[in-house]
Amino acid sequence: MVLLIIAQFIEIYNLYSQSNRSTILTVYFILVFIVAILLSVGVLRIGNLLRNVKKADQRRIESENRFKLLFDNSGDEIFLADFDGNIIEVNHEAIKRLGYTRKELMKKNFADIKTPKYIPLVKKNIDLIIKNGHHIYETEHIAKNGSVIFLEVSSRVIDYFGKKAILSLARDITDRKEIERKIAATIIETEERERQRFAADLHDGLAPLLSTIKLYTDLLKKGNFNKISPAETLQAIDELVDKAIVSTREISNNIMPSILHDFGLPVAVKDFCNYIINTQSVKIKLDASQYKLTGPRIEETVLFQSIKELVNNSLKHSKAKNIEVFLESNDNQVNLYYKDDGIGFDVEEKLQQPTGLGLNNIVNKIKTINGLSMIKSKEGEGMSVLITLNVK
Numbered sequence: 001m002v003l004l005i006i007a008q009f010i011e012i013y014n015l016y017s018q019s020n021r022s023t024i025l026t027v028y029f030i031l032v033f034i035v036a037i038l039l040s041v042g043v044l045r046i047g048n049l050l051r052n053v054k055k056a057d058q059r060r061i062e063s064e065n066r067f068k069l070l071f072d073n074s075g076d077e078i079f080l081a082d083f084d085g086n087i088i089e090v091n092h093e094a095i096k097r098l099g100y101t102r103k104e105l106m107k108k109n110f111a112d113i114k115t116p117k118y119i120p121l122v123k124k125n126i127d128l129i130i131k132n133g134h135h136i137y138e139t140e141h142i143a144k145n146g147s148v149i150f151l152e153v154s155s156r157v158i159d160y161f162g163k164k165a166i167l168s169l170a171r172d173i174t175d176r177k178e179i180e181r182k183i184a185a186t187i188i189e190t191e192e193r194e195r196q197r198f199a200a201d202l203h204d205g206l207a208p209l210l211s212t213i214k215l216y217t218d219l220l221k222k223g224n225f226n227k228i229s230p231a232e233t234l235q236a237i238d239e240l241v242d243k244a245i246v247s248t249r250e251i252s253n254n255i256m257p258s259i260l261h262d263f264g265l266p267v268a269v270k271d272f273c274n275y276i277i278n279t280q281s282v283k284i285k286l287d288a289s290q291y292k293l294t295g296p297r298i299e300e301t302v303l304f305q306s307i308k309e310l311v312n313n314s315l316k317h318s319k320a321k322n323i324e325v326f327l328e329s330n331d332n333q334v335n336l337y338y339k340d341d342g343i344g345f346d347v348e349e350k351l352q353q354p355t356g357l358g359l360n361n362i363v364n365k366i367k368t369i370n371g372l373s374m375i376k377s378k379e380g381e382g383m384s385v386l387i388t389l390n391v392k
Contacts, residue, residue, distance in 0.1 A: 003031050003034055003035045003038070004035050006031060074091055074093055074169075075093060076093060076169050076170060076171045076172075077090075077091065077093050077094035077097055077098075077141075077151070077169075077170040077171075077172075078090065078091040078093070078094060078167070078168070078169055078170070079094060079110075079166075079167075079168045079170065080160065080165055080166070080167055080168075081110060081165065081166045081168065082163075082165055082166070083126065083130060083164065083165075083166065084109070084126075085109045085110040085111060085122055085123070085126055086108075086109050086110075087105055087106055087107075087108050087109065087110065088106070088160070088165060089106075090102060090105045090106070094170070097141075097143065097149060097172070098113060098141060098143045098144060098149075099143045099144035099145055100144050109122075110122050110126075113141050113142060114139065114140065114141065114142065115140040115141070115142050115148055117140070118139050118140050121137075121139070125137055125139075125153075125155070126166065129155045129156070129157060129166055130157065133156060133157050134154070134155065134156040134157070135154075135155050135156075136152070136153065136154045136155075137152075137153055137155075138150070138151065138152050138153070138173070139151050139153055139170075141170070149172060149174060150172070150173050150174045150176075150177045151170040151171060151172060151173060152170070152171045152173050153168050153169070153170045153171075154168070154169045154171075155167065155168040155169075182364070201247075205247045206244060206247045206248060209240050209243050209244040209247060210244060212240055213237055213240045213241065213244070216233050216236055216237045216240070217237065219233055220233055220234075259271055260300065260301065260304055264293075264294060264300070265288075265291065265293075265300040265303060265304060265327065266288035266291050266327060268304055269286060269288060269304065269307055269325065269327065270286055270288065272304075272307070272308060272311075273286050273311075273325065276311060276315075281315055282311075282314065282315060282320055282321060282322070282323055283321065283322045283323065284311070284322075284323045284324075284325065285322070285323070285324045285325070286325045286327075287324075287325070287326045287327070288325075288326075288327040288328075290327070290328035290329065291327040291328055291329045291334075292329050293329045293334065293391065297391055298369065299334065299369050299371075299389055299391045300391075302365050302366065302368075302369055302371075303327075303334065303336055303387070303389075305365065306336070306362045306365060306366065306387065307325060307336070307338065309358045309361065309362055310338050310362065310385060311323060312358070313358050313359070314340040314342055314383070317342070317345075318340050318342020318343055318344070318345075318382070318383065319342050319343050320340035320341050320342035320382065321341060322340065322341045323338070323339070323340045324337070324338070324339040324340075325337070325338055326338075329391075332390055332391050333388065333389070333390055333391070334388070334389055334390075334391055335386070335387070335388050336385075336386070336387040336388075337384070337385070337386055338383075338384065338385040338386075338387075339382065339383070339384045339385075340382050340383050341382045342382050342383060343379065343380060343382075344377045344378050344379045344380050344381045344382050344383060345377050345379060345383070346377075346378075346379065347359075347375050347376065347377050351363070351375075359375060362385075363375075366387055366389065369389055370389065370390065371387060371388060371389030371390075372387070372388045372389065373385065373386070373387045373388075374386045374387075
Protein backbone atom coordinates (compact mmCIF):
# COMPACT_ATOMS: atom_id res chain seq x y z
CA MET A 1 0.00 0.00 0.00
CA VAL A 2 2.88 2.37 0.78
CA LEU A 3 4.45 1.62 -2.59
CA LEU A 4 1.10 2.28 -4.35
CA ILE A 5 0.85 5.64 -2.61
CA ILE A 6 4.40 6.52 -3.69
CA ALA A 7 3.60 5.44 -7.27
CA GLN A 8 0.53 7.70 -7.27
CA PHE A 9 2.61 10.64 -6.08
CA ILE A 10 5.13 9.99 -8.88
CA GLU A 11 2.33 9.84 -11.45
CA ILE A 12 0.89 13.15 -10.21
CA TYR A 13 4.33 14.71 -10.19
CA ASN A 14 4.93 13.45 -13.74
CA LEU A 15 1.73 15.10 -14.95
CA TYR A 16 2.63 18.54 -13.67
CA SER A 17 6.44 18.45 -13.86
CA GLN A 18 8.33 19.83 -16.88
CA SER A 19 11.53 17.91 -16.13
CA ASN A 20 12.85 14.79 -17.84
CA ARG A 21 10.02 12.27 -17.61
CA SER A 22 11.87 9.12 -18.68
CA THR A 23 13.56 8.67 -15.33
CA ILE A 24 10.34 9.31 -13.45
CA LEU A 25 8.44 6.83 -15.62
CA THR A 26 11.13 4.21 -15.08
CA VAL A 27 10.83 4.59 -11.29
CA TYR A 28 7.05 4.55 -11.60
CA PHE A 29 6.96 1.28 -13.60
CA ILE A 30 9.45 -0.35 -11.25
CA LEU A 31 7.24 0.52 -8.30
CA VAL A 32 4.13 -0.77 -10.08
CA PHE A 33 5.95 -4.01 -10.92
CA ILE A 34 7.03 -4.49 -7.28
CA VAL A 35 3.48 -3.76 -6.13
CA ALA A 36 2.12 -6.37 -8.55
CA ILE A 37 4.57 -8.95 -7.21
CA LEU A 38 3.64 -8.13 -3.62
CA LEU A 39 -0.07 -8.28 -4.44
CA SER A 40 0.41 -11.68 -6.06
CA VAL A 41 2.30 -12.97 -3.01
CA GLY A 42 -0.38 -11.48 -0.75
CA VAL A 43 -3.18 -13.13 -2.71
CA LEU A 44 -1.39 -16.48 -2.49
CA ARG A 45 -0.86 -16.02 1.25
CA ILE A 46 -4.48 -15.05 1.75
CA GLY A 47 -5.54 -18.08 -0.26
CA ASN A 48 -3.41 -20.37 1.93
CA LEU A 49 -4.76 -18.67 5.03
CA LEU A 50 -8.35 -19.17 3.88
CA ARG A 51 -7.66 -22.82 3.11
CA ASN A 52 -6.12 -23.28 6.56
CA VAL A 53 -9.11 -21.57 8.15
CA LYS A 54 -11.42 -23.86 6.20
CA LYS A 55 -9.47 -26.95 7.28
CA ALA A 56 -9.46 -25.77 10.91
CA ASP A 57 -13.18 -25.20 10.69
CA GLN A 58 -13.67 -28.69 9.27
CA ARG A 59 -11.56 -30.16 12.07
CA ARG A 60 -13.60 -28.20 14.60
CA ILE A 61 -16.82 -29.52 13.11
CA GLU A 62 -15.46 -33.08 13.08
CA SER A 63 -14.31 -32.70 16.69
CA GLU A 64 -17.71 -31.35 17.70
CA ASN A 65 -19.42 -34.24 15.90
CA ARG A 66 -17.17 -36.79 17.63
CA PHE A 67 -17.85 -35.14 20.99
CA LYS A 68 -21.58 -35.07 20.29
CA LEU A 69 -21.45 -38.74 19.23
CA LEU A 70 -19.64 -39.72 22.43
CA PHE A 71 -21.79 -37.38 24.49
CA ASP A 72 -25.07 -38.78 23.21
CA ASN A 73 -24.04 -42.46 23.06
CA SER A 74 -22.28 -42.73 26.41
CA GLY A 75 -23.60 -45.38 28.77
CA ASP A 76 -23.15 -42.90 31.64
CA GLU A 77 -25.26 -39.88 32.41
CA ILE A 78 -23.48 -36.68 31.36
CA PHE A 79 -24.40 -33.21 32.62
CA LEU A 80 -23.05 -29.77 31.81
CA ALA A 81 -23.85 -27.14 34.44
CA ASP A 82 -22.82 -23.63 35.45
CA PHE A 83 -21.20 -22.77 38.78
CA ASP A 84 -24.63 -22.34 40.38
CA GLY A 85 -25.63 -25.89 39.50
CA ASN A 86 -28.04 -24.93 36.72
CA ILE A 87 -28.10 -27.59 34.00
CA ILE A 88 -26.87 -26.32 30.62
CA GLU A 89 -26.78 -29.57 28.62
CA VAL A 90 -27.53 -33.29 29.12
CA ASN A 91 -27.04 -36.42 27.05
CA HIS A 92 -29.59 -39.04 25.94
CA GLU A 93 -28.69 -41.44 28.77
CA ALA A 94 -29.51 -38.85 31.44
CA ILE A 95 -32.81 -38.11 29.71
CA LYS A 96 -33.66 -41.82 29.52
CA ARG A 97 -32.69 -42.61 33.11
CA LEU A 98 -34.36 -39.63 34.72
CA GLY A 99 -37.48 -39.78 32.56
CA TYR A 100 -37.60 -36.03 31.82
CA THR A 101 -37.49 -34.39 28.41
CA ARG A 102 -34.37 -32.46 27.45
CA LYS A 103 -36.37 -29.22 27.68
CA GLU A 104 -37.51 -30.07 31.22
CA LEU A 105 -34.00 -30.89 32.40
CA MET A 106 -32.55 -27.70 30.92
CA LYS A 107 -34.82 -25.74 33.28
CA LYS A 108 -33.61 -27.58 36.39
CA ASN A 109 -30.83 -27.16 38.92
CA PHE A 110 -28.82 -30.12 40.25
CA ALA A 111 -30.65 -29.72 43.55
CA ASP A 112 -33.96 -30.40 41.76
CA ILE A 113 -32.96 -33.98 40.82
CA LYS A 114 -31.30 -34.97 44.12
CA THR A 115 -32.86 -37.03 46.89
CA PRO A 116 -33.54 -34.97 50.06
CA LYS A 117 -30.44 -36.14 51.92
CA TYR A 118 -28.14 -35.09 49.05
CA ILE A 119 -29.68 -31.67 48.31
CA PRO A 120 -27.58 -29.91 51.02
CA LEU A 121 -24.40 -31.40 49.48
CA VAL A 122 -24.90 -29.81 46.03
CA LYS A 123 -23.26 -26.48 46.90
CA LYS A 124 -20.51 -28.20 48.91
CA ASN A 125 -19.59 -30.43 45.94
CA ILE A 126 -19.67 -27.51 43.50
CA ASP A 127 -17.34 -25.53 45.78
CA LEU A 128 -14.90 -28.47 45.85
CA ILE A 129 -15.04 -28.81 42.05
CA ILE A 130 -14.32 -25.09 41.60
CA LYS A 131 -11.54 -25.14 44.20
CA ASN A 132 -9.71 -28.27 42.97
CA GLY A 133 -10.74 -28.25 39.31
CA HIS A 134 -12.19 -31.75 39.72
CA HIS A 135 -14.01 -33.91 42.29
CA ILE A 136 -15.32 -37.49 42.57
CA TYR A 137 -18.26 -38.21 44.85
CA GLU A 138 -21.33 -40.40 45.34
CA THR A 139 -24.85 -39.07 45.09
CA GLU A 140 -28.46 -40.05 44.48
CA HIS A 141 -30.73 -38.81 41.70
CA ILE A 142 -34.48 -39.14 41.85
CA ALA A 143 -36.20 -39.86 38.54
CA LYS A 144 -39.48 -38.36 37.39
CA ASN A 145 -41.30 -41.56 38.42
CA GLY A 146 -39.83 -41.34 41.95
CA SER A 147 -37.25 -44.12 41.62
CA VAL A 148 -33.82 -43.51 43.17
CA ILE A 149 -30.62 -43.91 41.13
CA PHE A 150 -27.33 -44.39 43.01
CA LEU A 151 -24.45 -42.70 41.18
CA GLU A 152 -20.70 -42.18 41.32
CA VAL A 153 -20.00 -38.77 39.77
CA SER A 154 -16.73 -37.51 38.32
CA SER A 155 -16.84 -33.73 37.73
CA ARG A 156 -14.32 -31.24 36.38
CA VAL A 157 -14.17 -27.60 35.28
CA ILE A 158 -14.01 -27.05 31.49
CA ASP A 159 -14.15 -24.14 29.03
CA TYR A 160 -17.53 -23.96 27.32
CA PHE A 161 -17.95 -21.29 24.63
CA GLY A 162 -15.58 -18.92 26.41
CA LYS A 163 -17.06 -19.52 29.87
CA LYS A 164 -16.25 -21.89 32.71
CA ALA A 165 -18.64 -24.78 33.26
CA ILE A 166 -18.83 -28.10 35.14
CA LEU A 167 -18.82 -31.34 33.15
CA SER A 168 -20.10 -34.31 35.20
CA LEU A 169 -20.05 -38.00 34.25
CA ALA A 170 -22.44 -39.98 36.47
CA ARG A 171 -22.05 -43.77 36.57
CA ASP A 172 -24.94 -45.90 37.85
CA ILE A 173 -23.78 -47.91 40.90
CA THR A 174 -27.21 -49.16 41.95
CA ASP A 175 -26.14 -52.80 41.46
CA ARG A 176 -22.95 -52.22 43.45
CA LYS A 177 -24.95 -50.65 46.27
CA GLU A 178 -27.28 -53.66 46.28
CA ILE A 179 -24.29 -56.01 46.55
CA GLU A 180 -22.86 -53.92 49.40
CA ARG A 181 -26.26 -54.06 51.11
CA LYS A 182 -26.35 -57.85 50.77
CA ILE A 183 -22.81 -58.13 52.15
CA ALA A 184 -23.73 -55.95 55.10
CA ALA A 185 -26.90 -57.99 55.68
CA THR A 186 -24.89 -61.22 55.54
CA ILE A 187 -22.35 -59.88 58.03
CA ILE A 188 -25.13 -58.82 60.39
CA GLU A 189 -26.82 -62.21 59.96
CA THR A 190 -23.54 -64.00 60.65
CA GLU A 191 -22.88 -61.91 63.74
CA GLU A 192 -26.41 -62.58 64.96
CA ARG A 193 -25.96 -66.31 64.38
CA GLU A 194 -22.66 -66.21 66.30
CA ARG A 195 -24.33 -64.34 69.17
CA GLN A 196 -27.09 -66.95 69.26
CA ARG A 197 -24.54 -69.77 69.27
CA PHE A 198 -22.57 -68.01 72.01
CA ALA A 199 -25.75 -67.58 74.07
CA ALA A 200 -26.66 -71.25 73.51
CA ASP A 201 -23.18 -72.37 74.60
CA LEU A 202 -23.47 -70.34 77.77
CA HIS A 203 -27.01 -71.50 78.45
CA ASP A 204 -26.50 -75.19 77.67
CA GLY A 205 -22.89 -75.65 78.72
CA LEU A 206 -21.82 -73.24 81.41
CA ALA A 207 -25.12 -72.30 83.05
CA PRO A 208 -26.04 -75.86 84.26
CA LEU A 209 -22.57 -76.27 85.78
CA LEU A 210 -22.81 -72.98 87.64
CA SER A 211 -26.35 -73.81 88.81
CA THR A 212 -25.16 -77.15 90.18
CA ILE A 213 -22.22 -75.48 91.93
CA LYS A 214 -24.74 -73.08 93.50
CA LEU A 215 -26.73 -76.04 94.84
CA TYR A 216 -23.65 -77.52 96.50
CA THR A 217 -22.62 -74.18 98.00
CA ASP A 218 -26.15 -73.83 99.41
CA LEU A 219 -25.70 -77.22 101.08
CA LEU A 220 -22.49 -75.99 102.68
CA LYS A 221 -24.21 -72.82 103.89
CA LYS A 222 -27.16 -74.67 105.39
CA GLY A 223 -25.04 -77.53 106.78
CA ASN A 224 -27.46 -80.09 105.35
CA PHE A 225 -25.23 -83.16 105.12
CA ASN A 226 -27.84 -85.90 105.49
CA LYS A 227 -27.13 -87.38 102.06
CA ILE A 228 -23.62 -86.12 101.31
CA SER A 229 -20.64 -85.31 103.48
CA PRO A 230 -18.81 -81.93 103.43
CA ALA A 231 -15.77 -83.58 101.84
CA GLU A 232 -17.89 -85.09 99.05
CA THR A 233 -19.60 -81.73 98.56
CA LEU A 234 -16.27 -79.92 98.18
CA GLN A 235 -15.00 -82.60 95.82
CA ALA A 236 -18.13 -82.27 93.66
CA ILE A 237 -17.75 -78.48 93.63
CA ASP A 238 -14.09 -78.85 92.64
CA GLU A 239 -14.96 -81.19 89.74
CA LEU A 240 -17.76 -78.89 88.58
CA VAL A 241 -15.44 -75.87 88.66
CA ASP A 242 -12.93 -77.78 86.51
CA LYS A 243 -15.70 -78.60 84.03
CA ALA A 244 -16.83 -74.95 84.03
CA ILE A 245 -13.26 -73.85 83.25
CA VAL A 246 -13.05 -76.35 80.38
CA SER A 247 -16.46 -75.22 79.08
CA THR A 248 -15.40 -71.57 79.29
CA ARG A 249 -12.19 -72.36 77.41
CA GLU A 250 -14.16 -74.15 74.67
CA ILE A 251 -16.59 -71.26 74.32
CA SER A 252 -13.70 -68.77 74.20
CA ASN A 253 -11.89 -70.94 71.65
CA ASN A 254 -14.97 -70.98 69.41
CA ILE A 255 -15.07 -67.19 69.48
CA MET A 256 -11.36 -66.60 68.96
CA PRO A 257 -9.14 -69.69 68.94
CA SER A 258 -6.17 -69.01 71.20
CA ILE A 259 -4.02 -71.35 69.11
CA LEU A 260 -4.61 -69.08 66.08
CA HIS A 261 -3.60 -65.99 68.03
CA ASP A 262 -0.62 -67.63 69.74
CA PHE A 263 0.84 -69.84 66.99
CA GLY A 264 -0.55 -68.58 63.69
CA LEU A 265 -2.76 -69.87 60.89
CA PRO A 266 -0.83 -73.02 59.80
CA VAL A 267 -0.74 -74.46 63.34
CA ALA A 268 -4.41 -73.62 63.95
CA VAL A 269 -5.48 -75.24 60.66
CA LYS A 270 -3.35 -78.32 61.39
CA ASP A 271 -4.87 -78.66 64.86
CA PHE A 272 -8.39 -78.39 63.43
CA CYS A 273 -7.64 -80.88 60.62
CA ASN A 274 -6.16 -83.37 63.11
CA TYR A 275 -9.33 -83.12 65.17
CA ILE A 276 -11.45 -83.94 62.09
CA ILE A 277 -9.07 -86.73 60.99
CA ASN A 278 -9.36 -88.35 64.45
CA THR A 279 -13.10 -88.71 63.92
CA GLN A 280 -12.24 -90.97 60.93
CA SER A 281 -15.00 -89.30 58.91
CA VAL A 282 -12.68 -88.02 56.15
CA LYS A 283 -9.00 -87.89 55.17
CA ILE A 284 -7.42 -84.44 55.03
CA LYS A 285 -4.14 -83.64 53.34
CA LEU A 286 -2.75 -80.30 54.55
CA ASP A 287 0.22 -78.48 53.01
CA ALA A 288 1.11 -75.19 54.73
CA SER A 289 4.88 -75.39 54.21
CA GLN A 290 4.82 -72.38 51.86
CA TYR A 291 3.04 -70.15 54.38
CA LYS A 292 5.60 -67.82 55.96
CA LEU A 293 3.60 -64.92 57.41
CA THR A 294 3.78 -64.33 61.16
CA GLY A 295 1.82 -62.16 63.57
CA PRO A 296 -1.95 -61.98 64.19
CA ARG A 297 -4.08 -60.61 61.35
CA ILE A 298 -7.81 -60.25 60.80
CA GLU A 299 -7.29 -61.91 57.39
CA GLU A 300 -6.03 -65.07 59.12
CA THR A 301 -9.14 -65.19 61.29
CA VAL A 302 -11.37 -64.96 58.21
CA LEU A 303 -9.33 -67.64 56.40
CA PHE A 304 -9.47 -69.97 59.41
CA GLN A 305 -13.25 -69.52 59.64
CA SER A 306 -13.54 -70.15 55.89
CA ILE A 307 -11.52 -73.39 56.11
CA LYS A 308 -13.68 -74.65 58.97
CA GLU A 309 -16.83 -73.74 57.01
CA LEU A 310 -15.56 -75.52 53.90
CA VAL A 311 -14.64 -78.67 55.82
CA ASN A 312 -18.02 -78.69 57.58
CA ASN A 313 -19.76 -78.30 54.21
CA SER A 314 -17.79 -81.23 52.80
CA LEU A 315 -18.68 -83.39 55.82
CA LYS A 316 -22.38 -82.47 55.82
CA HIS A 317 -23.22 -82.31 52.13
CA SER A 318 -20.56 -83.67 49.78
CA LYS A 319 -19.98 -87.21 51.08
CA ALA A 320 -16.29 -86.57 50.39
CA LYS A 321 -13.67 -89.14 51.36
CA ASN A 322 -10.64 -86.94 50.77
CA ILE A 323 -9.94 -83.25 51.30
CA GLU A 324 -6.88 -81.23 50.27
CA VAL A 325 -5.93 -77.90 51.83
CA PHE A 326 -3.00 -75.88 50.47
CA LEU A 327 -1.84 -72.61 52.08
CA GLU A 328 0.89 -70.33 50.73
CA SER A 329 2.07 -66.76 51.19
CA ASN A 330 4.00 -64.64 48.72
CA ASP A 331 5.18 -61.26 50.00
CA ASN A 332 1.88 -59.77 51.22
CA GLN A 333 -0.40 -62.12 49.31
CA VAL A 334 -2.03 -65.26 50.67
CA ASN A 335 -3.54 -68.06 48.60
CA LEU A 336 -5.80 -70.81 49.91
CA TYR A 337 -6.64 -73.79 47.72
CA TYR A 338 -9.29 -76.22 48.93
CA LYS A 339 -10.49 -79.37 47.16
CA ASP A 340 -12.71 -82.35 47.97
CA ASP A 341 -13.78 -85.45 46.00
CA GLY A 342 -17.44 -85.24 46.95
CA ILE A 343 -20.60 -85.51 44.86
CA GLY A 344 -20.33 -81.91 43.64
CA PHE A 345 -23.12 -79.43 42.94
CA ASP A 346 -24.26 -76.57 40.70
CA VAL A 347 -22.39 -73.53 42.03
CA GLU A 348 -24.67 -70.86 40.54
CA GLU A 349 -27.78 -72.61 41.84
CA LYS A 350 -26.39 -72.99 45.36
CA LEU A 351 -25.15 -69.39 45.54
CA GLN A 352 -28.64 -68.15 44.65
CA GLN A 353 -30.23 -70.14 47.47
CA PRO A 354 -30.63 -68.43 50.88
CA THR A 355 -28.54 -71.06 52.67
CA GLY A 356 -26.08 -71.64 49.85
CA LEU A 357 -24.24 -74.41 51.73
CA GLY A 358 -22.51 -71.61 53.64
CA LEU A 359 -20.74 -70.58 50.42
CA ASN A 360 -22.37 -67.15 50.38
CA ASN A 361 -21.13 -66.62 53.90
CA ILE A 362 -17.57 -67.46 52.81
CA VAL A 363 -17.71 -65.33 49.65
CA ASN A 364 -19.06 -62.31 51.52
CA LYS A 365 -16.55 -62.64 54.35
CA ILE A 366 -13.70 -62.70 51.82
CA LYS A 367 -15.16 -59.63 50.08
CA THR A 368 -15.17 -57.70 53.36
CA ILE A 369 -11.36 -57.94 53.47
CA ASN A 370 -11.03 -57.13 49.74
CA GLY A 371 -10.21 -60.73 48.79
CA LEU A 372 -11.21 -62.76 45.75
CA SER A 373 -12.80 -66.20 45.82
CA MET A 374 -13.47 -68.63 42.97
CA ILE A 375 -15.60 -71.73 43.45
CA LYS A 376 -15.77 -74.56 40.91
CA SER A 377 -17.90 -77.68 41.11
CA LYS A 378 -19.95 -80.02 38.97
CA GLU A 379 -22.15 -82.90 39.95
CA GLY A 380 -19.97 -85.96 40.43
CA GLU A 381 -16.70 -83.98 40.21
CA GLY A 382 -16.24 -82.65 43.74
CA MET A 383 -15.50 -79.04 44.61
CA SER A 384 -12.48 -76.75 44.44
CA VAL A 385 -12.11 -73.29 45.97
CA LEU A 386 -9.39 -70.71 45.39
CA ILE A 387 -9.16 -67.74 47.75
CA THR A 388 -6.64 -64.97 47.17
CA LEU A 389 -6.20 -61.89 49.31
CA ASN A 390 -3.66 -59.23 50.20
CA VAL A 391 -2.57 -58.81 53.81
CA LYS A 392 -0.98 -55.84 55.51
